[in-house]
Amino acid sequence: MTWISDDAVAHLRAVAELPDFSHTRYQLQREIARGGMGVVYEAEDVELRRRVAIKVLASELASADAVERMRAEAQTIARLEHPGIVPLHDVGLLPDGRLWYAMKLVRGRRLDELNAPIPELLRIFLRICEAVAFANANGIIHCDLKPENIMLGDFGEVLVMDWGVAREAGAKDALVAGTRGFMAPEQERGDASIDATTDVYALGAMLRSLLPSKLPRALEAVCAKATATMQRDRYATARDLADDLSRWLDGQPITAYRENVIERSGRWLNRNRVLVTIVIAYLIMRVIVILWVRR
Amino acid sequence: MFPTTRRSVIAALASDDDEQRRRAFDTFVALYWKPLYKYLRVARHRELADAEDLTQAFLAKCFENGALAAYDAAKANFRTFLRMLFDRFVANEVKASQRLKRGGGTESLDFTNAEAEIAREHDRGGTPEDYFQREWARSVFSLAVERLRDESDATRFAIFEAYDLDDSSKASYRETGVRFGISETTVTNHLAAMRRRFRAIVLDILREATASEAEYRAEVRSLLGVDA
Secondary structure (H helix, E strand, O other): OOOOOHHHHHHHHHHHHOOOOOOOEEEEEEHHHHHOEEEEEEEEEOOOEEEEEEEEEHHOOHHHHHHHHHHHHHHHHHHHOOOOOOOEEEEEOOOOOOEEEEEEOOOEEEEOOOOOOOOHHHHHHHHHHHHHHHHOOOOEOOOOOOOOEEEEEEEOOOOOOOOOOOEEEEOOOOOOOOOOOOOOOHHHOOOOOOOOOHHHHHHHHHHHHOOOHHHHOOHHHHHHHOOOOOOOHOOOOOHHHHHHHHHHOOOOOOOOOOOHHHHHHHHHHHOOOOHHHHHHHHHHHHHHHHHHOOO | OOOOOOOOOOHOOOOHHHHHHHHHHHHHHHHHHHHHHHEEEEEOOHHHHHHHHHHHHHHHHHHHHOOOHOOOOOOHHHHHHHHHHHHHHHHHHHOOOOOOOOOOOOOOOHHHHHHHHHHHHOOOOOOOHHHHHHHHHHHHHHHHHHHHHHOOHHHHHHHHHHHHHHHOOOOOOOHHHHOOOOOOOHHHHHHHHHHHHHHHHOOOOOOOOHOHHHHHHHHHHHHOOOOO
């Protein structure tokens, strides 16, 4: 039998796993990532002369069930046409039965790799909330929201990725999938009560993980409300969560937190900084003028 | 989706039909004799003559007394079962200092060639089990390459060999095309077709070498290195 060197064995492993796109419009360029469901490659679409990302189902998972799950994921993404959700271009089956789909190639970095001040983080977070609210309004619950699944493009794009465990709201199957630390209690239990508040929980956990440990009380309260144990105690939708954060950014009162008089005054002073400065400057000048006249 | 026509060799080893059992055993030997022999030589540091005798005696015993039929897919994968059976056999043989018996159609094993291979291998790190796993992977790929060679035309196989087997080959698609008198596109098409076929053969071999769907999937994952 032919002897194969260690290097050739490693190469053959890669060759045997490499998907065969020779009869399609795509030419594989390099592997980008590996996940639970499959491998993502960067590829060239030779018809349109553009780069795309292609996700291919892992070979050992190519059972009828796995193909159906990944097809459902592709259909979910295709249904969700929103600037904050990665667009899907194409879907197909490889000669060996593995399913693949081509999507926009996002150049940039993941949210967990970003180091930015709180206001910038919150503005990005608001856009994530908008995309999630759109999906939820269309009956789709992402179920695996975490910073690693958010891509920030080089030109300001904010994209929610990896819809591999997304489910229809209220789906009866008790499939427990997601990431601990971001998974809502009802999701961890495999309850059928999964709905928009399940994604709200993950958004709250994600917000908490992105912000520094010492936070203004109002922001703490937003995180706490989003990650409440009982679904009824959370924001009803990602849009409600985003609205409360927007109010905080605009210096307005938020629904998650009742301020005392001092905090309310402080927020009012902070919000009307210019007016307060002008009034104080005017009063100081008046005092100076009065004192000067009396001399 | 998955190759279902290939029968599991592991299941056929327990067959009552002698001819079927013999064919299954031939495939079993082709896949496992080298990993077993090299395992003794490299991971267990046995002398050359000892390792030869023990490997042949073990294979002969496997064929004659049906020891492999005791395999239970629910307890371990076949590879682990076989390695443990082999370890136990070697320990017992050494204790009893019995004269080792050869046979079972294993007289033609090319130990000189296996020794030459050992001399060319570099990666000997890890546990004995890791070494056995690596040699088993090499054996599966070698068998797949042999089957691919047998069924392919010479030009296609030579292209596959140049790009996927020969570490020293640095030829471009254009140069290879000139060498075989075909276009660059034909070279890449041939290569893609050969790789596709190679993959299918590897999956066939794994189907033959495993006893259950779960074990098959686990071995595909283990051999092709894809995380589930």
